[in-house]
Amino acid sequence: DVQLTQSPSSLSASVGDTITITCRASQSVTVHLNWYQQKPGKAPKLLIYTASNLHSGVPSRFSGSGSGTDFTLTLSSLQPEDFATYHCQQSFITPWTFGQGTKVEIK
Amino acid sequence: QVQLRQSGPGLVKPSETLSLTCTVSGGSITTYFWTWIRQPPGEGLECIGYIYYSGSTNYNPSLESRVTISIDTSENQFSLNLRSVTAADTAVYYCARYDYGGNFFDSWGQGTLVTVSS
Numbered sequence: 001d002v003q004l005t006q007s008p009s010s011l012s013a014s015v016g017d018t019i020t021i022t023c024r025a026s027q028s029v030t031v032h033l034n035w036y037q038q039k040p041g042k043a044p045k046l047l048i049y050t051a052s053n054l055h056s057g058v059p060s061r062f063s064g065s066g067s068g069t070d071f072t073l074t075l076s077s078l079q080p081e082d083f084a085t086y087h088c089q090q091s092f093i094t095p096w097t098f099g100q101g102t103k104v105e106i107k
Numbered sequence: 108q109v110q111l112r113q114s115g116p117g118l119v120k121p122s123e124t125l126s127l128t129c130t131v132s133g134g135s136i137t138t139y140f141w142t143w144i145r146q147p148p149g150e151g152l153e154c155i156g157y158i159y160y161s162g163s164t165n166y167n168p169s170l171e172s173r174v175t176i177s178i179d180t181s182e183n184q185f186s187l188n189l190r191s192v193t194a195a196d197t198a199v200y201y202c203a204r205y206d207y208g209g210n211f212f213d214s215w216g217q218g219t220l221v222t223v224s225s
């Protein structure tokens with residue numbers, strides 16, 4: 001299985017900050033890497049697909065980049081509704097796998 | 108707008124079978140891959156497997172010996188059976204739609220916490 005390692009596991013930030021979350025794959029997944037946002041008690045929601053494509057309706061303050069084994073999710077100008085857990089997921093090879101998640105908390 | 112609605116018990120006894128159903132509304136079940144994903148308390152997400160409307164399936168090798176995913180296109184439903192459960196199978200279970208054109212999960216059910224306990 002492809003292992004995805006996210007860093008950091010958690011971080012504290014303030015409204016208006018810019019943060020970056022990284023996701024490293026145990027082998028190349030080319031650009032088949034997606035990002036999801038999950039709030040407590042809710043299902044994940046798709047933010048970014050194929051490494052850098054913004055899903056419909058997702059604010060432009062979210063952006064993604066990377067290819068191969070190293071990927072980043074950047075949130076610019078954090079808003080109160082952005083405090084959540086973020087998951088990366090590879091769709092290059094089955095079983096599709098997720099990272100362990102990064103929890104973004106309010107400082 | 109497609110909606111996925113899950114149903115099934117929230118408590119299952121050890122060694123018994125966990126059974127959940129996902130009903131799809133607002134869209135056809137004859138396209139996309141229909142998947143089951145779980146999330147143990149405080150942990151990450153794990154793909155259990157998926158089914159296509161034709162009935163073809165793909166399971167996570169770690170669970171393959173205990174899992175069956177089935178589909179009923181006439182009812183727009185698909186189901187998960189996980190046999191011989193233990194406490195390690197306690198998790199929130201989600202059904203989700205996988206867009207194989209875009210290669211992502213774009214719609215999710217509401218989640219069902221299934222606790223394995225006697």
